[in-house]
C-alpha cells in the first residue's frame with residue numbers, strides 16, 4: 642500500500658490534471674501573443690502546477706517566485722497573509738500572471754493583487770488550478786481556472802496538509818477532513 646492511501650483518496654487523477662494544464666498553457670499562449678510574460682509563482686503550493694504549466698507556454702517567459710503563508714499547517718486560514726519571500730526584481734511595466742494552486746477563501750489572492758498592483762505592472766491576471774467557490778470570503782477575478790471543486794480539503798500536486806502530500810502527482814482529498 643502506498644504511503645498516502647490510508648488518509649488520501651484520488652479526487653482529480655493525473656491524466657485529467659495534465660490534460661487541463663496543457664489546455665491552460667495553450668490558452669495563455671494565444672492570449673499573450675507578441676508579449677513577454679512574467680509568471681508570479683505563489684509558493685509553496687503552486688510550484689508543481691507552475692512548472693508544468695510553464696512547459697506548455699510557447700512564449701518568452703520570466704519566472705518569479707513569491708512566498709506567502711496563511712494556513713500555517715491546518716485546514717483553516719489564519720486570515721493573516723504574510724509574504725515569506727519576495728520576488729527578485731522590480732515588477733513595473735511587466736505583464737504579470739499570478740499562478741496559484743487554489744483560491745479558497747480568496748484572502749491570499751486579494752492581498753497579493755493589491756500588493757502587486759502597487760508595483761505598477763503593465764497588467765496583472767490570475768491563473769489558479771483550483772477554485773473552491775463555496776468558501777469564498779471575498780470575490781477575486783480568475784482569468785484562467787483549471788477546475789472548480791466542492792468544499793473538501795485537497796492535497797497533492799503542491800497542496801499540503803501540515804506540509805505533507807505535496808509530492809502526490811494527482812489532486813487527492815483528505816479522508817475525514
Ligand SMILES: O=P(O)(O)OC[C@H]1O[C@H](OP(=O)(O)OP(=O)(O)O)[C@H](O)[C@@H]1O
Nearest residue numbers: 684685686710711712745746747748749
Ligand atoms: O484563498 P485562501 O483561503 O487564502 O487559500 C489559498 C492559499 O492557501 C494556500 O497557501 P498556504 O497559506 O497554505 O501556504 P503554502 O502554499 O505554502 O502551503 C494556497 O497555496 C493558497 O496560496
Ligand code: HPA
Nearest residue numbers: 745793794795796800801
Ligand atoms: O483545500 C486546501 N488544501 C490545501 N491547502 C489549502 N489552502 C487553502 N485551501 C486548501
